Amino acid sequence: MKKPALILGFSTLVWVMPLHATTLEEAIAAAKEHAPEVEVAEAESDIAKARLQQAKSGGRPSATLSGTIGAGRLDPKGYFGLTADNVTPTAAQLVIEQPLFTGGKVSAGVEQARAGMAAAEAGVVATEANLVANVAGAYGSVIAAETMVRHYAQLVDETEEIERQARLRFSVGESPRTDVAQAQARTAEAKAGLARSEGQLVTARARFRSLTGLEGADLQPLPASPLLPATLDDAVAQAEADNPQLAQAEAGVKAAQAGLKGEKADQLPMVSAFAEGAMVRDQFFPGYKADSATVGVRARWQIFSGGRVSGKIAESDARLRVAEAQLRAARDAIREHVIAAFSGVRTAALVETAAQEQESAAREALRSVREEVRVGMKPQLALLDAEREAIAASAALESARTDRIVSAYRLLALVGAQ
Template sequence: MRPSRVAGAAFAGLVLAAPVSADTLRDALLKAYETNPTITGQRANLRAVDENVPIARANGLPSVSATGGYTENVLVPNPSTSNTLSNPARLAQGTTQLSVPVFQGGAVRNAVRGAETRVEAGQAQLRGTEAQLFTSVVGAYMDVIRDEAIVGLNGQNVRVLEVNLNASRDRFQVGDLTRTDVAQSEARLAQARAQLQSAEAQLISSRENYIRFVGDAPTDLQPPPPLPNLPKSPADAVAEALRENPTLLAAGKQRDATRFDIDVARASRLPRLNVVVGGNYFNYLGALGAGTNIKPGQSGQSANVGLALTVPLFQGGRPAAQVRQAEALRSQAIENVTAAERQVIAQTRSAFAVYRSSQQVIASAETAVSANKLSLEGVRAENSVGTRTILDILNAEQELLNSQVTLVTARRDAYVAGFALLAAMGDAEARDLNLEGASLYDPTLNYKRVRNRFNDFGGDGEPDAVATSTAGTPAQDATVRRPLDPVLESGVDRSPALTTGASAPSRQ
């Protein structure tokens, strides 16, 4: 089983265990896959690229044309017999011609091959668009989870500092604390409230960004499934990315297509041969010989068969310029492949480094959270006997909050970097994630449908919007209904009984 298939199984398993009213990461990916305008627009663009194949092939197929006309001579000099025969008063005629290309210098063949190669490039680019979209969805999903946790932590901190402030004021009234202690509590509470406001604004922004990618507002986002079978080293990740990254594959196909463009440009210097079959019909509508005693035939037809050979002798330098232009564009395409390769390597290594670093940050942050909980508990206990100040408690509270925020941020960064790593390796597309809730879009079906069509009449009809509008979604707020992760709960009694400090060592 490929790692991507295991990832798909993990995503599928998560949705089975989640509550009915909750949103899972797989749900978000599926909604984006079906309704996001970025991917639906890219599909439409690929369908347009598909049509370049029958357009190129049409230049090598027979063509039939028909022309007709009617002429009325309103002024005829000297209506003599000779004039009426040479200048009849009216004439109706029609001509048909069949032209069959026999030799085009290879222009048609190479144009078709180039168009087919660009279709393959477009299909790879669609895969890349899927991976980029899914990476953005995962980032938006994890941003909401992170920011909900940060809002919850800051809200918890504000409530704790409010209790601290009330306790400080009560202790000040009984002479156990000074006015400085109360002022420190007031200042720290004001700062905490400002941090809460900033966190709430960031949460609203993340929720709106989620709507932008997914199309619906987030409700109860469930924890994401684990990312399985990530590479063990940057070298392994880069090797896989160079083989499977869709953006790099698309650049390679674009480069290959330019080889055919050069041959098409060179073909414009070669002779062209067509078989031509024509027919002609005329009718003088009784006007031939009018006013004379001569009554010749009033209609007739003719036919011709022949060869039409076009030999370019001088075209003002156009063919050479077109060849040089095609060669320069091929050079650009070659350089684009190198640029894409560099980008893929950098993205892969960066994602691997961020993932590994975030894993280490998570371990350190978990240790820091546990240590800060013990520290806060000890500082509060020591304060109750007068060996610690209110400022020590406030600092311990802030250090615990900082370590908790670091932990939830590192969790988000690790997951997003891990998914970005899978995307860079070509393992984060719809086919890899088991999004079987709806039929997956198969770009080859449209190509097979249109590639051999030669009917001049037809179309797919006026297109309708596929992506959904988000104008009707309500403005988001910063309400958090999700309980904090138990790991983030402090477990510290933050509202100890008041004490006058009479038994403190400093008072003995």
């Protein structure tokens, strides 16, 4: 009597606190909050912003305050009639400096930092877009594995029942030993399929948990594909405008151009305005005091560097050529990937439609065979064959649905629509 009461209590608990079925959109949102790679990309973006702030500071005024204080004994050796005495030498200086001309080095540094920030921001977009596609794939894998577990569990029950009946008929001499052996083989095959699908479910849920932080125990069916570019030309044009990898390559060219500009600035003079104020006590003889204030212009021009500056210019020029070549390669690669992804989306949609028709036909065939077996027109093993074909069709359909949603998000990642 205790067991039914326990079952009733558990059922009541489930009814009071129903589990919330997770949607794909919720899984994607959870992944963006959970995934460390997104956190890394966002931190790198913050680093780039901080570098921009540092670069801008090169053109702003700076103020430096320095000072010293000590204790000692000073002996002027009778100079000016002064005798030895204990002193507290003290000095303080305040320097304010404003760059007036840097040959373009500060502006080049700012441009380089802006390019780095643009590349980092594009990296965040690319990371999130790839994460979305990965989550969609993991989500679909969990659903497919759960479907296979259900089908194989049902098949195990049916094969065990058929094996039991075969043994009974064999025991009374109504069927040969071969029927029993075939039934045993089909039961073993079904159990192997169940074990394999259960292992795939564990792996799929582990992958899903790693990406999202969610358990993935109750997932809604895969939704329809997100809105995609209508034509291939639209997809290519959108990718050329918004693809994050392409944006990173373009930022790399801008950074290299700014770097070359900055190195060339070392060939020009640096000019700044300054104001200094100083206070000195007990420095040269006991009781010595001096205060000073100075304003002026300071210039520095390195007219010979032994080839260091020209070497840096040559290096930066080569880096610019590398960046430009990488940008051309990125454009060609993105176009190729977009064409492949667009074709993949269309192919996945056609495959899903065909898989739906196959699954529907297999289920209809299964119903027909089940009825024919019931009235004795076909043997029980024919039912198992039909079950196996229905399971294969169901697996193909779930796989096609996953491929369809993943290919859609891969295309979105390429066109920068995330």
